Amino acid sequence: MAKDMLGTATRKLVTLPDHVLGIVCDLLEKLADQEWVAALKQFLRKENPWVATGLLEDAGTITIPAVPACDVASLFKETPQDRRKDVDVPIAWMGENAKRIVKGLSEAAVAEATLNRHKLLRNSVDIPIVVELGGAQNIRTITTSWGQMYEAMKTLDHDHVFVFYVPDADGTIWAARCCWGSGRGGWDVGANPVTCPSTWYAGSVVVSR
Numbered sequence: 001m002a003k004d005m006l007g008t009a010t011r012k013l014v015t016l017p018d019h020v021l022g023i024v025c026d027l028l029e030k031l032a033d034q035e036w037v038a039a040l041k042q043f044l045r046k047e048n049p050w051v052a053t054g055l056l057e058d059a060g061t062i063t064i065p066a067v068p069a070c071d072v073a074s075l076f077k078e079t080p081q082d083r084r085k086d087v088d089v090p091i092a093w094m095g096e097n098a099k100r101i102v103k104g105l106s107e108a109a110v111a112e113a114t115l116n117r118h119k120l121l122r123n124s125v126d127i128p129i130v131v132e133l134g135g136a137q138n139i140r141t142i143t144t145s146w147g148q149m150y151e152a153m154k155t156l157d158h159d160h161v162f163v164f165y166v167p168d169a170d171g172t173i174w175a176a177r178c179c180w181g182s183g184r185g186g187w188d189v190g191a192n193p194v195t196c197p198s199t200w201y202a203g204s205v206v207v208s209r
Contacts (some may be wrong), residue, residue, distance in 0.1 A: 026195075033197055055132045056118035059205055062155065066112045067147035072105040075150045076189060084185045089153045092186030098176065101168045101191055102146065110145050115152065118206040126175050126194040130165070133208050139165065139173050139194070142208040146176075152207060153178055153187060161204040165194065177204075 016024065030036040076094060084090035120129070135142035142165055144152075149164045156162055158180035166176045176191040177200075192198055200206075 030197060036197070055121060055124055055128055056206065057121055059117035059119040062115045062117060062152055062207065064110075064113050064115055064148045064151045067107075067110040067145065067151055069109045070107055070147050072102040072107055072146045076102045076146065079186055081185070089150060090186035091189055092181045092184035093188045095188075095190030097174070098189050098191040101174060105146070105169050107145050107147050110147060113148065113209070115144060115148065115207050115209060118208070120200055120202055120204045120206060122202045123199045125197060125199055126192075129163075129200070129206060130194060133206070135165070135208075140167075143167060143173055144207065144209060149176060149178070149207075158182065161200070163200060163204055163206045165208060166191075 027036075027040075031040065075089070076091065076098065078092065078094050079087055079090045081092075084092065118133070130136060130139055130142065133142045144164050144166060146166050149166060152162075152164075156178070161177055161179040164176045164178075165173050167173055173194055174191040175194050175196070176189065178187045178189050180186075181188045
């Protein structure tokens with residue numbers, strides 16, 4: 001039976017367009033995670049597998065001043081250790097994804113804005129968080145700019161991991177995070193695709209529009 005099913009699946013796969021085959025391959029990789037297996041079963045029953053209930057708790061707001069047009073890489077760069085006490089946003093480490101995204105990225109000016117803070121009540125990947133924030137159909141409704149993230153880092157506490165949903169030059173949305181590296185005297189900044197299977201831990205704070 002298993003061989004018959006595998007043969008049938010293989011014959012169907014070779015007839016798929018390349019872009020669909022890429023999606024199938026991505027799904028097959030994710031199915032190594034039992035959470036994705038359970039989600040796929042719900043999807044096949046025409047149920048929404050990403051309905052999140054009580055995942056986030058309101059944690060107040062942050063007022064971000066107007067942000068001028070900027071070269072994002074000029075803001076998000078590693079600060080030499082001997083200067084970290086002298087700047088508003090010392091950055092001790094930048095992940096490779098974050099470095100690649102901000103390189104050559106320019107942002108238009110953004111008006112003063114009030115951003116929402118949400119405490120994550122249990123461990124979760126990004127998609128359920130995005131759903132609960134209301135960005136499932138148009139994730140851009142919850143995104144912030146990199147400049148706004150930078151301004152927020154001037155006042156964020158050093159006790160939490162903070163998650164922001166930010167665009168790259170092509171408009172693709174990434175989950176960017178910052179947390180204070182106490183041993184280095186500066187912020188650690190990284191970014192992953194919102195489809196990444198990595199888990200944010202309960203207690204993390206999500207910042208969004």
